[in-house]
Amino acid sequence: MSDIEARLSALGHTLPAAPAPAANYVPFVVTGKHLFVSGQISSGPDGLILGKLGAELSVDDGVQAAQRCALALLAQAKAATGDLSKIARLVKLVGFVNSTPDFIEQPKVINGASDLMVEVLGDAGRHARSAVSAASLPLGVAVEIEAIFELV
Known part of the structure; x- marks a missing residue:
């Protein structure tokens, strides 16, 4: 278990x-060190986690949805690298x-992912970011997030 997975576990x-x-796409692409x-x-x-923020879902619901996206991003990173310690x-x-x-609280919603990444990766988790509204998302989900990681 990597230090990152240990921190995830400690956070519950x-x-x-x-x-x-x-x-018709791949879950990740490694090119050079990215x-x-x-x-x-x-x-x-x-x-x-289905629904629309500002209607049936609260900001707290959105934060939890964004956290789930962050966990899936880390799962894909592990699948790509074999070991989360390869994330620089x-x-x-x-x-x-x-x-x-x-609805204007998109940044608060995406903070669910951003905060989790900083908690787990420390300073290496501080990142550039966009948080935008969408009229709908695939399957009616509340949140979708993509990521770019630098590898060691």
Whole structure:
């Protein structure tokens, strides 16, 4: 178990199995020292976290959905590298929030992923980021997040 997985466990999180792609794409691409992870959707132990922020879901629900995306991103990173200790840093997150037109708390929602990455990776988890609204997301999920990691 890597230090990253030990920190995840200490925080009460379990690394899920890396989700299989749902369409015609690969879950990750390694090129040079960079790992690009395809968008990971909000899925928890009980299934998909569905809904629209600003309607049936609260900001807290969105934060939890974003945390699930972050865990899936780390699961894909482990699948790509075999060992999370090969992550030098998180470079960037791009987060999409399924939200109503008047919802403006996208940054708070995506903080669920950002905060988790910093808790687990320390300073190497501080990253550039975008947090944007989407009229809908695949399967009706609440959040989708993609990532770029630098590898050692």
